[in-house]
Amino acid sequence: MRRFLPDTFTILLVCTVILASIFPASGTFAGWFGVATDFAIALLFFLHGARLSRDVVIAGLLHWRLHLVILLTTFGLFPILGLAIGFIPDSILPQPLYLGILFLCVLPSTVQSSIAFTSMAGGNVPAAICSASASNIFGMFLTPLLVGLLFSVGGHGGFSFDALEQILLQLLAPFVVGQILQPWIGEWIRSKKKILMPVDRGSILMVVYLAFSTAVVEGLWHTFSIGDIAAVIIADMLLLALVLVITMFGSRWLGFSRADEITITFCGSKKSLASGVPMANVIFAGQSIGAIVLPLMLFHQIQLMVCAVIAQKYAAAAARRATEKQLEEAASPA
Numbered sequence: 001m002r003r004f005l006p007d008t009f010t011i012l013l014v015c016t017v018i019l020a021s022i023f024p025a026s027g028t029f030a031g032w033f034g035v036a037t038d039f040a041i042a043l044l045f046f047l048h049g050a051r052l053s054r055d056v057v058i059a060g061l062l063h064w065r066l067h068l069v070i071l072l073t074t075f076g077l078f079p080i081l082g083l084a085i086g087f088i089p090d091s092i093l094p095q096p097l098y099l100g101i102l103f104l105c106v107l108p109s110t111v112q113s114s115i116a117f118t119s120m121a122g123g124n125v126p127a128a129i130c131s132a133s134a135s136n137i138f139g140m141f142l143t144p145l146l147v148g149l150l151f152s153v154g155g156h157g158g159f160s161f162d163a164l165e166q167i168l169l170q171l172l173a174p175f176v177v178g179q180i181l182q183p184w185i186g187e188w189i190r191s192k193k194k195i196l197m198p199v200d201r202g203s204i205l206m207v208v209y210l211a212f213s214t215a216v217v218e219g220l221w222h223t224f225s226i227g228d229i230a231a232v233i234i235a236d237m238l239l240l241a242l243v244l245v246i247t248m249f250g251s252r253w254l255g256f257s258r259a260d261e262i263t264i265t266f267c268g269s270k271k272s273l274a275s276g277v278p279m280a281n282v283i284f285a286g287q288s289i290g291a292i293v294l295p296l297m298l299f300h301q302i303q304l305m306v307c308a309v310i311a312q313k314y315a316a317a318a319a320r321r322a323t324e325k326q327l328e329e330a331a332s333p334a
Helices: 010-021 027-051 055-087 095-105 112-121 124-154 161-191 194-218 226-253 258-269 272-284 289-329
Strands: none
Touching: 010 161, 010 194, 010 289, 027 095, 027 161, 027 194, 027 272, 055 095, 055 124, 055 226, 055 258, 095 112, 095 226, 095 272, 095 289, 112 124, 112 258, 112 289, 124 161, 124 258, 124 272, 161 194, 161 272, 194 289, 226 258, 226 289, 258 289
16 A cells, blocks of 8 residues: 555645645746756756766766657657647646646656666666666756757647757756766765755755745746546546557567566656656746646656556566475475
């Protein structure tokens, strides 16, 4: 039963949304808080760059076929399914919330949870580390480009290439600096994971607070009903279910090993809240992004609960096979 309960970070996200709903940031305070948020995001991506070992990247490149499947799922299959969801009438799924679903479909995969679930299920962990990291690096270029393409195709407008420039400056530049300094500070940063975790989560909470403050001031909770939120949850669940089925059975059809199947399933089905919220803040700068990030926040919790169950089933199946093999070896004549 515990696996169905929200994790600590999800609870903090909910509390942040409640805080923004009751005491939204506005005026001069919102301006200074925005500057502090930009700094926190830059620090977040600097730490991402400093953590990523180059040895992991080089080793992972050898398994290019697996990484190609995951990248095609993340930046190909997801956007196609996102466009298909667009056929749901506005009366069921309001357009601002649909745009949030479309945005989450073009985001990179998660890093920490993809690796954690792959490890729990007995998958190819080194490949998961490389693939999830590569997804986030490519996402800095592909996500804004796909937003511009898909939002324009759907008649929802797009973004100027200034947004791509801002992502390169605010997100990629700190990441590159972290990578440059990685040989000297990478091991220390990896060893201080617990101490530096508040930076990761704190920066996301800051962006969420600022985003929902702006949305609340503009009347977010007066615009959408409980039924609208329920429609988003159902759409998120359907989206995740389709991708999980396609990645799980598709990897088997393509002849991947069970360990690689696990890696493809978990890395291919995830969407990163840690990258998505800062990207939304940059790509949709000057706009209310509360409705944009809401589907992503809901998807974040759904994917954690569902993948925790799947990982445990993979692990249990592996334990059964190991037990059966031991029994067969014990029963066979010497």
